[in-house]
Amino acid sequence: MPLPVARTPLSDLDPVIALGALDGRYRGAVAPLVDHLSEAALNRARLHVEVEWLIHLTDKSVVPGADTLSADEQAALRALVTDFDAAAIAELKEIEAETVHDVKAIEYYLRRRLTDIVGDQRAESLGELVHFACTSEDINNTSYALMVQGAIEEAWLPKARALVEQLSGMARELADVPLLAHTHGQPATPTTMGKELAVLAWRLTRQLERVSGTAYLGKLNGATGTYGAHVVAVPGADWQAVSRTFVEGLGLTWNPLTTQIESHDWQAELYADVARFNRILHNLCTDVWTYISMGYFAQVRGQGTVGSSTMPHKVNPIRFENAEANLEVSNALLDVLASTLVTSRLQRDLTDSSMQRNIGTALGHSMLALDNVSRGLAGLDAVPEAMAKDLDAxxxxxxxxxxxxxxxxxxxxxxxxxxxxxxxxxxxxxxxxxxxxxxxxxxxxxxxxxxxxxxxxxxxxxxxxxxxxxxxxxxxxx
Known part of the structure; x- marks a missing residue:
């Protein structure tokens, strides 16, 4: 019979019940991404960009006659980012409820804090340099670039590299264990288990090199990419130089030619590379699953696992099957990100805003797969006797x-x-x-x-x- 209509709404329970598996069942495997690609991380990155833009303008005396900030005041502003906490998140939420604009909420929040740091009188003039000549996309594109860079370099890449090194270690251990190869599913020229695993490690390594070489692009050039407001407000400044030094100072690669938005081509390139890594990893899962079914690998018992609810003898290859599913979900998202982010109507539309909020989910499913494959490989013992038997037959x-x-x-x-x-x-x-x-x-x-x-x-x-x-x-x- 169906669930009763009158029941306690799970959405009202505290702590909050997660809608998605990544924030619920699998939170532990993807938690490092929260620090880079959550909504709170986006607002912290926006605050970071706004703070650095204010410091850049004043430190370089871009606007003649404008007030400057002392070293202590600059440090206090940067501490807003390093000390970003639950109270800041809550305050931003309150401000956004009034502005109904997330980037404007960051601007107002920074102005409030600027008053605390430099006092009412100076904050009145310095506050006009907060978000000076910026469109929201000047803040958003650099924020996302920093967030994705952090997620890849500090979370995804270390996990992926560790897995490939684990796989390479297995390949070396099994380098001389002969294996009956199968082409088209038929017995073929023998190889070794180590060499077959090495092929997959080699393929994955090539993709990691591509991901590692990603250029994370950013722009700061105004509402239509022309520096229109900049030049009218301060005609004497070399605005391209100001923009370039600012973007590069953030640790990004400067994009000199854009519409209102940074074109996101680098994102599409990155997601295609990660998706290709995922597909090769998926190939590893299906191959290892097949080797297990052929008896070439035994899954380590005695780990407290239940293989089947009805068949006590079974130890199912669940880690590799779980990884396959998550790699497919990850790639579905990465593919749609890569295909849609490169298109924006004329100067811009808002499709990229909603789309980019799924980056964390896309990388999260990939990281969950990495975790499962690593655990699955760690639970395998090679069975040379089974391989030898097939060779002899x-x-x-x-x-x-x-x-x-x-x-x-x-x-x-x-x-x-x-x-x-x-x-x-x-x-x-x-x-x-x-x-x-x-x-x-x-x-x-x-x-x-x-x-x-x-x-x-x-x-x-x-x-x-x-x-x-x-x-x-x-x-x-x-």
Missing amino acids: NWEVLAEPIQSVMRALAARGVEGMTNPYERLKELTRGRRIGQPELVEFVRGLGLPDEEQARLVELTPATYTGIAVDLLTHLKSDA
Whole structure:
């Protein structure tokens, strides 16, 4: 029967019941992002930009004859940002209820605090330099750039690098453990488990290098990107230089040519790179899940986990399945962010404002996946015996090296080596053969003694080429 209509509204409970899983069940895994991409973090970043713009204008004497700030006063203003707390959040909420404009609320809040710092008389004139010649987007674009930069460099990248290093460590440990490869789901040329994991680590590392090289762009050039108000108010200033030094002083890359908004192209590029990392990680999850199902990895028991509510023997690969789901959610958001943020009608529209509030959710699901994959990998034990059993059951995979040797001999003019592919196909296709059949076949080919000896000694487990040596391409850190 349906839930009763008369029930206690969960939305009224204290503490607040989270609507989304990231702020509820999975809060612990994504908590570091709250300091960078929450609404409170956005307001703190806006306050930071407004404070630094006021200090920049006064410190550089951009407006002739304007008052200046002492070192102590500058420090007090910056402390508003470092000491930003629940009281500041509450006060801003009250101001915004009156202004119905979030950036204007920051301006009024800073003016109040400026009065506390420099006194009523000086605050009257200095207050006019708060948000001077700025459009809201001058504050917002630099704030988001700082927030995303912090989220990536201080939260997401360290987590991703740690996972890739964990994976690389597993690859090195399993470098020489032979593995029956599967192409199109069919038994194929053997490899090693370490080499297969190294491929994924290598791919992920390349994406981390791209993410690490992100340029976080910012602009401060007024309502339509022309410095119109700036030039009319203070015609003698080199406003491009003022803007550039300010933006670069924030630790961002200056964008010299924009509409009212910074174009967000750098965001689209970044989110595409993170999404590509996610997709490769998703590939790792599906591969490891498959290895578990094949018995090549055993999941560590004795951790107090319940694998199935009805089947006591099961230990389900839940970490990798959870990660798959979260990577798909993350990519859905990252893809829509990347595709929509690069478009804005004429000078600007407000779609980017709503869209950017989902950045934290997009990165949050990725971080949750990183956490699950790391925990999943930590709970695995390789089972070389299971891998060896499959190798020993598939001697037909040695048809490849035998026909390759025959081709090389035929190219050198050795007689009797014609049609090697067809001869091996007749022996191996559609049926299983063992070591005795293969050795008998090799000895009947009329090979030179050296080649025959090499092929007779070859086994599926030793036919791994230079797989172990290839791991030298892995970097010591991601």
